[in-house]
Amino acid sequence: MLPTLFITYRQVPGLSPGLNRVVDKRVVVYCAGLTDETKEEDVPGAVLGIRKAITTELHLPAFPRAVVYLGKKGGEDMKSMVRELLPREGTRILACVCGFQEKQVFAMGYGFQITPCECDGGGPTMARLINEAVTQFRT
């Protein structure tokens, strides 16, 4: 398995907001920590935080795979971040079912893979994929 960067503007169960080096240089998770209560206008700031962290604290080319949560509040800021910074071939978008078709058009247009997940942050799916990646690198 290739080193994977997981990104969400929401929370991931068991992780703290910010950059989590779950397996150093192999499985890195950035969660901005937004919650259900967060307003849509708080998302751009969170996305800026993501951009800053992954471009200054990580060497992005070292992560050929990425998994990104794109929820209802994701919007254009998340999409441009994904488009500009993440690898075309190795990126999987976890999209909640709200406006799924439109997200699918976006993903397919740029060659990203897309997988449906739960609303409200896709926490369970995110946590499961992170655990799978960790298991691969620890065995």
Ligand SMILES: [Zn+2]
């Ligand atoms: Zn949703």
